[in-house]
Amino acid sequence: MAIERRSKQREAIIENLQSRYDHPTAMELYLSVREVIPNLSLGTLYRNLSQLEECGMVLRIPDGANDRFDGNVNPHAHFKCSDCGKVYDLMSFKNDTVTFSDEIVGYVTNYSLMAFGMCKNCNKSN
Amino acid sequence: MAIERRSKQREAIIENLQSRYDHPTAMELYLSVREVIPNLSLGTLYRNLSQLEECGMVLRIPDGANDRFDGNVNPHAHFKCSDCGKVYDLMSFKNDTVTFSDEIVGYVTNYSLMAFGMCKNCNKSN
DNA sequence: TATAATAACAGTAATCATTACTGATAAGGA
DNA sequence: TCCTTATCAGTAATGATTACTGTTATTATA
Numbered sequence: 660m661a662i663e664r665r666s667k668q669r670e671a672i673i674e675n676l677q678s679r680y681d682h683p684t685a686m687e688l689y690l691s692v693r694e695v696i697p698n699l700s701l702g703t704l705y706r707n708l709s710q711l712e713e714c715g716m717v718l719r720i721p722d723g724a725n726d727r728f729d730g731n732v733n734p735h736a737h738f739k740c741s742d743c744g745k746v747y748d749l750m751s752f753k754n755d756t757v758t759f760s761d762e763i764v765g766y767v768t769n770y771s772l773m774a775f776g777m778c779k780n781c782n783k784s785n
Numbered sequence: 786m787a788i789e790r791r792s793k794q795r796e797a798i799i800e801n802l803q804s805r806y807d808h809p810t811a812m813e814l815y816l817s818v819r820e821v822i823p824n825l826s827l828g829t830l831y832r833n834l835s836q837l838e839e840c841g842m843v844l845r846i847p848d849g850a851n852d853r854f855d856g857n858v859n860p861h862a863h864f865k866c867s868d869c870g871k872v873y874d875l876m877s878f879k880n881d882t883v884t885f886s887d888e889i890v891g892y893v894t895n896y897s898l899m900a901f902g903m904c905k906n907c908n909k910s911n
Numbered sequence: 912t913a914t915a916a917t918a919a920c921a922g923t924a925a926t927c928a929t930t931a932c933t934g935a936t937a938a939g940g941a
Numbered sequence: 942t943c944c945t946t947a948t949c950a951g952t953a954a955t956g957a958t959t960a961c962t963g964t965t966a967t968t969a970t971a
Contacts, residue, residue: 664918664967685957700921705958707919721897724850724928724957736898742907749900757900765904769860771847772898774875774883778866778891785868790938790947811928826950831929833948850928850957913971920965926958936949941942 662710669707671695673716677730682737682746684725720746721773738765788836795833797821799842803856808863808872810851846872847899864891 662669675692676683683691689704708728711717718729720737727746738749738757747764749757757764777785788795801818802809809817815830834854837843846853846863853872864875864883873890875883883891903911 662918666919666967668920698921700923701957702922702959702961703920709959721847721849721899723847723852726849726957734895734897736900738900738902738904740904740907741901742903742911745904747904749898757902763905765902766908767900767902769902770898770900771860772862772875772896773847774862774864774893774896775867776864776881776883776891776893776895777868778864778871778873779889781866781868782892788947792938792948794949824950826952827928828930828932828951829949835930852928915970916968918965918967921963923961925960928957929955931954932952934950936947938947939945941944 662714668692668696668699668703669711671699672704672707673711673730676717676728679730680748682720682727682729684722684727688728722746738767740765741768788840794818794822794825794829795837797825798830798833799837799856802843802854805856806874808846808853808855810848810853814854848872864893866891867894 671692672688675688675695679691685701685705685708688708689699689701692704693699708717708719712719712728715732718732718734720727720729722739731748736749738747738759739745740747747757748759749764751758752767755767757767797818798814801814801821805817811827811831811834814834815825815827818830819825834843834845838845838854841858844855844858844860846855848865857874862875864873864885865871866873873883874885875890877884878893881893882889883893
């Protein structure tokens with residue numbers, strides 16, 4: 660269902676997400692938004708994240724069973740540390756070195772690139 | 786734990802995976818391998834997939850809560866149809882058109898690139 | 912500004928892929 | 942052949958996400 664009304668819960672969620680540069684999981688975001696709206700429901704958070712993703716205001720970063728969310732909706736690459744699990748924005752490759760702004764954030768050992776769209780078969784039948 | 790002994794279950798799993806070019810989920814693979822080993826346990830499949838991934842014989846393709854598996858361990862890009870959910874190998878981009886071998890498989894509307902490795906902080910402390 | 916329709920909410924139960932556990936089986940070295 | 946223990950089958954537990962139910966609050970209209 661599309662967004663039809665405003666709610667302070669949704670506005671707190673998007674505001675929180677746009678004010679940070681880490682890539683919180685649903686639970687991390689939940690705990691953070693609860694500091695502003697203490698009785699925010701987890702179901703409400705999930706529902707709003709899905710709505711906001713659908714209307715292009717939030718980017719979902721697939722990360723196993725624990726997706727992450729990003730207020731920066733320009734599609735851009737990410738780097739996940741296999742050791743601590745943190746997810747960084749990834750701006751450029753240079754050999755095996757990842758550069759973000761002017762700072763090296765880590766060393767790539769593997770990657771996963773998934774493109775989304777519509778395959779030829781489905782395009783034909785629709 | 787590393788692999789130390791052979792088992793017909795594990796061999797059936799890797800053989801099945803290497804003989805196909807779709808990208809089965811754990812359940813799809815389970816149902817397929819059960820045609821050879823009817824009493825294969827789902828837990829055994831998951832345990833072996835994790836072991837095989839760890840020792841580099843199987844590639845895990847992150848796909849939400851429903852990961853997919855690939856017997857082709859050369860890291861390579863994938864294309865997922867948002868309509869039918871099928872996952873194709875993706876060999877090259879050309880404008881918005883995806884080409885696999887000589888055949889167009891679909892039209893890209895979005896993508897997700899996640900690089901894995903070790904971040905600077907963890908690299909320092911290890 | 913009041914009223915009414917219903918989107919959105921809080922709280923909670925259900926779902927479902929995956930992981931962990933337990934006792935049995937079998938690989939492979941001595 | 943015997944023994945150690947990796948691996949197994951079967952099943953219970955976990956945990957993120959989704960669905961459901963009754964309540965609240967947004968917003969169009971009178």
